[in-house]
Amino acid sequence: MILSKNNLLRLFLSLLFCHIIIGAIASDKKDCSDTSHRLIIAGYLANYRMENYNLDNLKYVDRLYYFSVCPNENGRLEISEKDVANIKLIKSKLSASQSLFLVVGGWTQSKNIPYMASKKSRRKAFVKNVTEFCKTSGLQGVDLDWEDYPAEVNKEDFAKLVKDFYKGLHSEGLAFTIALGVSDKKIKMAVSSLPYVNEINIMSYGKFDAAGNQAPMNLLQGWLQDYVNASVPKEKLIVGVPFYGKRLANKNDNSPVAVPFAEIISQTQPDRSVNWFKNYSYNGLQLIREKTKFLRENGYRGIMAWELSQDLPVTSELSLLNTIYQINVQ
16 A cells, blocks of 8 residues: 555654653653652650650651660760660561661760770770671661760761771671761761761751741741752762750750750640740641651651650651651642
8 A cells, every 4th residue: 555645644643642641751750769768767765755755656757766875984885675675665666667776975964975986995995896796786887976965076086996896897798877967077977977877967946047937938948958068979968857856055044955846735735837836836737747748859868766755656646757758748
């Protein structure tokens, strides 16, 4: 059969149209795949708040950071029987897809880290003991949270400790993360640590803008951009959000500096867009929702909460963890 020029043109246009439609469908599928990036949902659980926490709430967490252990005054690892029991109980509640990390340090818990980290033999012994404990207890990794207490962290000793943890943990197939703040000094420490850590937990909470808002969206975006500008990959950043309200320092105010989100909700029923209770600034449901969406849409590794027991039960529609989870699975 011989086709006329008009028929050939019609055939060509039909094939072209089909090609465009198929390409558009394929593109749509690709776009859906690109936006399906899900965050690691991580959270810290403090050992001193374990007794009043329902571990069933952990079902919405991918990674739990058990807070915390620290060296004693001689630089040796000390883990109480209570911590051992807590870890065993937590593990019984976690599924095979969830991971449990041991946190070393914290604010006042950093007190003896400088002494331990200042000498090679003490560092090696400490890392060895932590690694052995994680292996025998079935943990998946360690999070180093060396903070500026009682003095500013020695960056040289910090770098040595990070490298020692990297070697010790990775040789046993364990992961290693560090927790850092948002100052220029902490970002520089993050950059120097990049070859040795799986991820970095950013403590992007507890700080205020000029109006006294704790970690509002614009501050968070600025902090994250500082990290990105320093060439820290988004894929290594787990970004922190507060599960508590905090007030500005005031020597004439004897009220607690911080209050749990659950306590705030027990005293008031704020609109989801509200981020203030009395003189406490917190991250309400809408702000937590916006932060989760931002992190997911912009390719960050995960979102992290300090601290899980300060939230409402995940069965509550007002739960911050539930809010994060629901946005993450959409």
